Amino acid sequence: MIRRVSPREAEANTEIEFILEGENLFELGELERVEIAGRDVPVQYSGVDSNELAYVGVFVPPDMPAGSTGMVFFYENYAAEFPVNINRVDDGGDEGRQAILRDLSPREGEIDSEFDLYLEGENFYELGELVGVSIDGVDLEVLEYDVESDEDIWVYVYMPYETPLGQQRITFYFENGEFRQPFTVSEPDGEIPIEILIGGGVLVLGGMGVTSAVLIRRAINKNKQTRDRSKKPLPDYRFEVQEDPGVQTVRPERSSLTLDWDLTFEVEGDPGEQNIAASGNQLIADE
Numbered sequence: 556m557i558r559r560v561s562p563r564e565a566e567a568n569t570e571i572e573f574i575l576e577g578e579n580l581f582e583l584g585e586l587e588r589v590e591i592a593g594r595d596v597p598v599q600y601s602g603v604d605s606n607e608l609a610y611v612g613v614f615v616p617p618d619m620p621a622g623s624t625g626m627v628f629f630y631e632n633y634a635a636e637f638p639v640n641i642n643r644v645d646d647g648g649d650e651g652r653q654a655i656l657r658d659l660s661p662r663e664g665e666i667d668s669e670f671d672l673y674l675e676g677e678n679f680y681e682l683g684e685l686v687g688v689s690i691d692g693v694d695l696e697v698l699e700y701d702v703e704s705d706e707d708i709w710v711y712v713y714m715p716y717e718t719p720l721g722q723q724r725i726t727f728y729f730e731n732g733e734f735r736q737p738f739t740v741s742e743p744d745g746e747i748p749i750e751i752l753i754g755g756g757v758l759v760l761g762g763m764g765v766t767s768a769v770l771i772r773r774a775i776n777k778n779k780q781t782r783d784r785s786k787k788p789l790p791d792y793r794f795e796v797q798e799d800p801g802v803q804t805v806r807p808e809r810s811s812l813t814l815d816w817d818l819t820f821e822v823e824g825d826p827g828e829q830n831i832a833a834s835g836n837q838l839i840a841d842e
Contacts, residue, residue, distance in 0.1 A: 556577050556578050556579065556633070556635075557575050557576070557580070557583075557609075557628065557633070557635040558576055558577040558578070559575070559576040559577070560573050560574070560575055560576075560626070560628075560635075561574050561576075563637070563638060563639055563640060564639060564640040564641070564642060565591075565615050565639060565642070566615065566641070566642045566643070567615050567616065567619040567621070567641060567642070567643045568615065568616070568617035568653050569614070569653055570599055570612060570613070570614045570615075570653075570655060570656070571612070571613060572610055572611070572612045572735065573610065573611045573612075573613070573626075574608070574609075574610055575608070575609040575610065575628070576607060577607065577609075578606070578607060579606055580603050580605070580606055580607060580608065580609045581603055581606050582632060582633075583603070583609070583630040583631065583632055583633050584630050584631025584632040584633070585630065585631045586598065586601040586628065586630055587629045587630065587631060588629045589611060589613050589626070589627065589628055589629070590625075590626065590627040590629070591613075591615065591619060591624060591625075591626045591639065591641070592620060592624040592641070593625075594616075594619070596613045596614060596615060596616065596619075597613060597614040597616075597657070598612070598613055599612040599613060599656060599657075599736070600612045600724075600736045600737050601737070602722060602724065602737050611628065612735060612736075614655055615641065619641050619643075620641065621641050621642060621643040622640070622641060623638060623639075623640050624639060624640075624641060625637070625638060625639070626638070626639040652678045652681050653678060653681070654676065654677065654678045654679055654681045654682045654729075654731070654732050655676045655677045655678060656674055656675075656676040656734040656736070657675050657676040657677070658674075658675040658676070659672065659673070659674055659675075659725075659734075659738075660672075660673050660675075662736065662737060662738055662739060663738065663739035663740070663741060664714050664738070664739075664740065664741070665714070665740075665741050665742065665743050666714055666715065666716055666718050666720070666740060666742060666743075667714070667715065667716050667743070668714055668743070669698065669711065669712065669713045669714075670711075670712065670714070671709065671710070671711055672688075672709070672710040672711075672712060673707070673708070673709055673710075674707070674708040674709075674710070674727070675706060675707055676706060677706060678705060679704070679705050679706065679707070679708055680702065680705050681731060682702070682730065682731050682732050683729055683730025683731045684729065684730050685697060685700050685708075685710065685727065685728070685729055686728040686729060686730060687728045688710065688712055688725065688726070688727055688728070689725070689726050689728070690714070690718050690719070690723050690724070690725050690726075690738060690740060691719045691723045691724065693715065693717055693718045693719065695712040695713065695715070695718075696712060696713040696715070697710060697711070697712055698712060698713060699711040714740070718740050719740060720740050720741065720742065721739070721740060722737065722738075722739055723737075723738050723739070723740050724736065724737060724738060725737075725738035
C-alpha cells in the first residue's frame with residue numbers, strides 16, 4: 556500500500572521524479588501507467604528500491620492545466636490517487652525549451668566492459684556538455700560521446716568491477732540538466748578464461764613444472780579495446796605449497812562471484828611460501 560507521495564507539485568513541460576513510500580511495495584507488480592488530471596502522462600522510468608520505497612519518473616506535458624488536480628499511479632495489483640499542484644511557466648520562446656529523455660537503450664550492461672548507450676528525446680542541444688555518468692554512486696568512465704542531433708545522443712562508457720549488481724539507476728549529468736533511468740548491472744556469462752605464461756610460452760591449466768615466477772592473467776578479449784586499468788588492481792592472494800603440493804585452489808571473490816582455478820605445481824627442493832600479488836590487471840605468483 557502506498558501511504559505517501561512526494562513532491563506534491565510539478566511544473567508543466569518538465570520531467571519530475573515522485574518518491575512513493577508505503578508498505579509491501581514489492582507486491583504492487585509492474586507500473587502500468589500514470590494519470591494527471593485524467594490524462595495519461597509519459598512514464599520515463601520506475602522502480603522499487605525496497606518494500607517501503609519506490610520511485611516513478613514522469614514527464615508533465617506543456618499543455619497540462621495549472622492548478623490543483625489528482626494524480627493516479629496504476630500498478631498491476633494496485634492503484635493509488637494523490638493530490639498534486641501543477642504550475643505553468645511562460646514559454647519564453649527558445650529560452651523555455653526543456654530537454655526531454657524519451658528512451659534509453661540498452662538498459663543493461665556487464666561489469667568490466669565497454670558498451671554503447673543511446674539516448675532518444677527532444678531538445679538535447681539545451682543540455683550542454685556531458686559532465687559524467689554514474690550508477691548508484693559509482694562513476695562510469697566516459698570514453699566518447701556525441702550529441703548527434705537535437706533528438707539523439709551516443710555515449711560510449713566503461714563500467715568498472717565495483718559497480719553494484721542487480722537493478723540500479725543510471726544517471727547522466729549534463730551542464731544544464733540530468734537524466735535518470737533504470738539499469739540492470741550483471742556479471743559476464745560463463746567462465747572467465749585464464750592463461751598461464753612461463754617466460755614467453757603459454758600453458759593451459761593443469762600439471763606443469765614451476766621453479767620460477769609464474770604469470771597468471773585473464774585471456775585478452777580480442778573484440779574489446781585494450782586500456783590501461785592499472786588503477787583498479789586485483790586483490791592479493793597467499794597460499795602455502797608443501798613438498799607434494801597436489802592441487803592448489805585459488806579462489807578470488809568479488810561481489811557474489813566465486814571462481815575456482817585448480818593449478819598443479821611441481822616444485823623442486825623446499826618451495827617455501829608462495830605469494831600471488833596483484834599487478835594491474837594481472838596476477839603474479841612468485842616462490
